[in-house]
Amino acid sequence: MADNSVFDQMAHNLLADYLLLFYVDIETDEYMWFTRDSASESFVLMQGGTGFYAYVRDNIGATIAEEDRDQVISFLKPDSLKYAVSPGGVKDVYFRYIGRGKTQYFTMRVLRRNGKDSNKYIVAVENIDDEEHKLRVVQKLKDEREIYNQIAKSLADEYETIYYVDIETGRYMEFSSHDFNEIMKVPKNWEDFYIDAKEDVKTYVHPDDRDFAVSMYDKETIKEQLSKKKSYNYKYRMMISGEPRYYLFTIIRANEGKNFVLCIKDIEDDLKAERIRKERQQKAFSFTQIAESLASNYDVIYYVDIEDASYVGYTSKNIFGHMEVQEQGPDFYHDIDENIPRIIHPDDRERLLGILTKDNLLSTLDLSRSLEADYRMIIKEAPQFTRLTARKSSDGKHFIIGIENIDELVKKENDQLSALNAEKEIARRDGLTGVKNKFAYDELIKSVQTNINNGVDYLPFAIAVCDLNYLKQTNDTLGHQAGDDLLKSACKLICDTFDHSPVFRIGGDEFTVFIRGDDYQNRELLVSTFKQKVLENNESGEGPVVAIGMAEFEQGSDKKVSQVFERADGLMYENKKKLKE
Numbered sequence: 001m002a003d004n005s006v007f008d009q010m011a012h013n014l015l016a017d018y019l020l021l022f023y024v025d026i027e028t029d030e031y032m033w034f035t036r037d038s039a040s041e042s043f044v045l046m047q048g049g050t051g052f053y054a055y056v057r058d059n060i061g062a063t064i065a066e067e068d069r070d071q072v073i074s075f076l077k078p079d080s081l082k083y084a085v086s087p088g089g090v091k092d093v094y095f096r097y098i099g100r101g102k103t104q105y106f107t108m109r110v111l112r113r114n115g116k117d118s119n120k121y122i123v124a125v126e127n128i129d130d131e132e133h134k135l136r137v138v139q140k141l142k143d144e145r146e147i148y149n150q151i152a153k154s155l156a157d158e159y160e161t162i163y164y165v166d167i168e169t170g171r172y173m174e175f176s177s178h179d180f181n182e183i184m185k186v187p188k189n190w191e192d193f194y195i196d197a198k199e200d201v202k203t204y205v206h207p208d209d210r211d212f213a214v215s216m217y218d219k220e221t222i223k224e225q226l227s228k229k230k231s232y233n234y235k236y237r238m239m240i241s242g243e244p245r246y247y248l249f250t251i252i253r254a255n256e257g258k259n260f261v262l263c264i265k266d267i268e269d270d271l272k273a274e275r276i277r278k279e280r281q282q283k284a285f286s287f288t289q290i291a292e293s294l295a296s297n298y299d300v301i302y303y304v305d306i307e308d309a310s311y312v313g314y315t316s317k318n319i320f321g322h323m324e325v326q327e328q329g330p331d332f333y334h335d336i337d338e339n340i341p342r343i344i345h346p347d348d349r350e351r352l353l354g355i356l357t358k359d360n361l362l363s364t365l366d367l368s369r370s371l372e373a374d375y376r377m378i379i380k381e382a383p384q385f386t387r388l389t390a391r392k393s394s395d396g397k398h399f400i401i402g403i404e405n406i407d408e409l410v411k412k413e414n415d416q417l418s419a420l421n422a423e424k425e426i427a428r429r430d431g432l433t434g435v436k437n438k439f440a441y442d443e444l445i446k447s448v449q450t451n452i453n454n455g456v457d458y459l460p461f462a463i464a465v466c467d468l469n470y471l472k473q474t475n476d477t478l479g480h481q482a483g484d485d486l487l488k489s490a491c492k493l494i495c496d497t498f499d500h501s502p503v504f505r506i507g508g509d510e511f512t513v514f515i516r517g518d519d520y521q522n523r524e525l526l527v528s529t530f531k532q533k534v535l536e537n538n539e540s541g542e543g544p545v546v547a548i549g550m551a552e553f554e555q556g557s558d559k560k561v562s563q564v565f566e567r568a569d570g571l572m573y574e575n576k577k578k579l580k581e
Contacts, residue, residue, distance in 0.1 A: 018109070018124040024052045026078040027119035031055070053077055065096035065103060072108070081110065081121060088114035097127075105132035160247075163262040164254070165193045167223060194219050206237035206244045216249070226253045226260060235267065246271050298389075298402035304332045306397055309358070311335075333358060345376035345383050355388070361399055365392050374406070385410040430505040432484060433491040441504040441512060445561045452559070461516045462523050462552040463564045465572040466494055468509040469545040469579060490544035497530045512565070515550070523550060531575070538579055547576035 020035040021043070031052035034043035049055075056076050064072050072095050074080055085091045093108045104127060111122045165172040172193040190196060197217040205213045213236050215221065225232050231252040237244040245268040252261045304311040311332040329335050336356050340349050354360065355373050364371045371390040376383040384407040391400050428440035448461075468490045475483035487509070494511055495503050501519045504512045515523055527550050537543035549571025553564050 018126045020046075021122055021124040022052065024121045024123060025119055026052075026081060026121065029053075029078075063098055065098055068095035071095070076123070081112075085110050085112040085121070087112055087118035094128075104129040159263045159265050161264045163193060165260050165262065167219070167226075167258060167260055170194050170219070193217075204238050206239055209236035212236055222251060222260065226251070226257060298404045300403040302332065302399070302401040302403075303393075304399040304401065306358070306362070306392075306399060309333055343377055343379075345378060348375040351375070352388075361390055365390065365399075374410075377405075433488055433505055435491055435495065435503045435505055435511075437504065438506045441506050441514075444502070444504075444514060449561050452561070459516065460520055460553065460555075461514060462520055462550055463561075463568045464498070464513040464515055464527065464548055464550040465565065465568040466490075466511040466513070467547045467572055467576060468511075469547065469576065471509040486544055490546050493530070493533065493544055493546060497526055497533075511546075512568075523552075534579070545579060547572050547579055549573070549575055 018036070020033065022031050022033050024031045029050045029052060030048070031050070032048040033046045035046050037044045053076055057073055061069055061073050072093060075084065075093055089112055091110045093110070095106055095108065096103050097106045098104075107126050107128050109124045109126070111124070112118060113120045160176070162175045163172050164175075170192040172190050174190065194217055198214050201210055201213045201217070212234075216234055231250060233248060233250050235246055235248045238247050239245075245266060248265045248267045250263040250265070252263070254261050299315070301314045302311050303314075309331045311329055313327040315327070333356070337353065340353055340356075344352055352373065352375050355371070361371065369391065371388075373388045375386055375388070377386045378384075384405060387404050387406045389402045389404075392398070393400055428436055428443070430437040468487065471483055471486060474486050490509075491503070491505065491511065494513060498513045498515060498519050500517050501513050501515045504514070506512050513519075515526075519526060527548060530546075530548055534544075534546055534548070538545045549568045551564050551567035551571065553561070558564055
């Protein structure tokens with residue numbers, strides 16, 4: 001399978017870093033599995049064959065940590081590899097491997113060849129467990145240092161007071177926003193946080209909350225909580241200028257558990273705002289409730305303020321791929337202008353931009369309850385039919401715009417329409433000659449007659465009536481197969497002459513032509529040519545002998561199409577008589 005010289009070069013380059021590699025051809029599904037021989041510093045072929053993805057799924061999948069398994073197995077599907085790695089490109093995938101009861105970190109590097117060999121891949125696997133653990137230790141130290149470095153900034157941005165406490169000795173530093181007149185040059189240092197905190201509770205905490213507050217400053221309680229999680233919160237009321245106010249207390253583990261940070265924040269205003277919000281929720285439906293009630297019908301719902309164009313979006317089925325479930329913005333129309341060129345089919349962009357303007361929505365919804373528009377979105381590089389439905393909210397202050405993917409529905413309707421049209425077409429065709437039948441002729445005449453009745457200045461047309469001679473004689477003497485062949489040759493003569501007009505077989509040996517367009521302009525010449533050919537057939541005794549009569553529709557005097565047909569039929573019989581003479 002492999003080009004050995006190219007493979008050897010790649011293998012040599014990867015030898016120093018990787019434990020094993022696969023050489024895969026996704027076109028033929030062949031693969032070779034190599035592992036590293038540390039003694040010879042070379043790759044050794046372990047296994048080869050076909051069915052690379054099946055081998056990975058059945059033999060390697062179970063060794064990958066459950067959280068990473070689906071990602072790795074799905075990535076190694078042939079279609080996924082082709083999509084994820086461009087020709088000449090490289091893709092790295094990290095995962096955890098379970099071996100001998102121990103979880104280790106691995107990386108898988110996938111290289112795709114270029115040019116005519118772009119269907120060939122090298123999949124190399126490296127153990128990075130030591131490096132990963134080192135990175136995590138370094139990152140942890142950075143995180144701990146960052147917590148301490150951010151104390152002053154957090155204090156200024158959000159918190160009233162912050163304490164940095166030695167969890168065992170109780171020694172602590174206090175950073176207070178009230179000290180900013182000194183620009184926090186030096187934090188206060190104190191000896192025993194646990195004693196001082198309990199004393200402050202007696203002075204500053206609401207009487208009903210004191211027992212709870214005291215319990216939160218017990219050393220063993222804090223150690224137990226931080227042994228379970230990195231941080232935790234609690235709140236109680238403090239007396240400020242004689243009035244109770246709720247404060248939030250957040251304790252965060254620091255310095256590998258040797259210290260903790262206590263952040264204190266006044267949340268009274270936040271709680272009041274939350275209470276007001278909940279009271280309003282009880283009186284009226286929120287947008288979320290509206291969205292959830294419509295989620296069964298729509299994939300995306302936009303709730304747009306008519307006055308200022310601000311909006312909230314709710315996505316229920318995530319049809320856009322990697323998109324937030326909820327979105328919001330200050331200007332719906334600006335965002336529409338930005339997004340339509342990116343996700344809408346080029347042929348539908350201008351029309352949709354014209355529909356989704358404030359003026360158009362207002363004018364349309366003033367006249368009707370809803371507005372609907374079908375268009376195509378580009379989803380995963382393929383067009384899909386989508387339907388937009390817009391309405392006004394009951395308060396008249398918002399547009400509610402629902403979007404649903406109707407691609408399957410449109411495809412189903414198109415399939416049904418195609419099948420129905422095919423059936424109708426078969427029903428309108430003459431089985432022997434292939435031209436249209438009496439049923440199709442009656443439909444056409446009915447349509448033309450309707451236009452005449454409605455006063456439409458109908459296009460000029462003529463009707464030719466054709467009748468085949470000697471059909472009965474041929475059937476009686478030579479058989480019905482010969483009669484059928486004679487009918488087919490007569491039909492061909494008519495169709496070849498009037499090749500821009502529909503031909504109908506309306507009886508056993510009778511045909512009509514609805515003459516229009518170029519044929520109408522040349523009708524006299526075509527009829528004359530037809531008659532000349534028939535005369536030659538009549539004299540030679542070879543080929544069909546077909547009588548013909550033609551009459552034009554006379555605008556103003558003809559009230560019915562049947563009048564034109566009757567004149568043409570009379571002329572056909574005159575021609576038939578001459579042919580027999």
